[in-house]
Amino acid sequence: IISGPSGSGKTTLYKKLLASQDRLAKSISVTTRPQRPGEQHGRDYFFVSRKMFDYKKRAGHFLESMKVFDNYYGTPKSYVYKLTRMGQDVLLCIDVKGAEVVRRKFPGTVSIFIKTPSLKVLRKRLTDRGSEDQETVDLRIKTAKDELKEARNYNYVLVNDNLQRCFAQLRGIILHEITQ
Template sequence: MVKDDKGLLIVLSGPAGVGKGTVCRALRKIDTNIAYSVSATTRPPREGEVDGVDYFFKSKEEFRKMIERNELLEWAQYVDNYYGTPLQFVKDTIAKGKDIILEIEVQGAKKVKEKYPEGVFIFLMPPSLEELRERIVERGTETKDLIEKRMNVAQKEIDMMKNYDYVVENDEVDAAVKRIQAIVTAEHLKRERLMDKYKRLVEVE
């Protein structure tokens, strides 16, 4: 496939519990050109999560210093914790022609769009709010009060899908991944992404 030289910045977000992490991992297993941008967070690690692989786990003081030094593409406070995207890794990956996917909250996606509007913004939807609640409960990592907080936030976040380029329902992981692959392929073939490349091909020395 003829494609542009620069990589794509792909932003995947949606309510907590919708399966963003699961979909990202499945996508990266079958598409080696997609790199994962590891986010920084102040929330404690869940069972099985590894620092520097799943997240960069930071104290609130460490995170605030990253903000002061402008080391983050975006950051947001969500349910009493901070989340953010380290900037330099994103820039380096795109420059090398590799796609990079950011798995971030809706607040963070809005900030990225302000700074990088040419990114590809995908909203991952649950089949229903009832299904979303069941997924959060099944994780077994949140208290009853926190689950209610997440559900209240989720309803507000779903209303923000109007700010995204695409909406993908995560009814089944493999199906959701195929939909995202189709989006990425189409984005690489957009005329405005390929014009400079073809102009170079037809230049007469």
């Protein structure tokens, strides 16, 4: 599991890690949030309506599901189980609440929390991203403060102050864990 506040770089690191490791399989989440420029349905997320998400949740399709910033996210159970049966290590990029659910269901799960050096750096990254208004950035900072308190529940905590260095650390952790 890789988690961290919005703007911490977790998704960028997640994508780099998947591209560098054949043994790792990507878990594609289902979400009700709007598709961002450059994202592709079925590659980045499965984008669905709220009605479809609710149906899937009631039908027990998700390993975990959470509401995050007025949008819903869920990890499809059947997809994850299929990949693990094929001998793949599944990499999840999910929020701290979802991570807690997965760790409870699968106690041996390795979890890595990505954070920025400071909230000031986080705010700058969110603002520079340009995909959210100031009110949303403020909400994400407020949420990040709560998420940072959960970092102690993770096996590893990495500070993303330099993308290449953080990636090297993350890759080292993954290589260590999958060879044990």
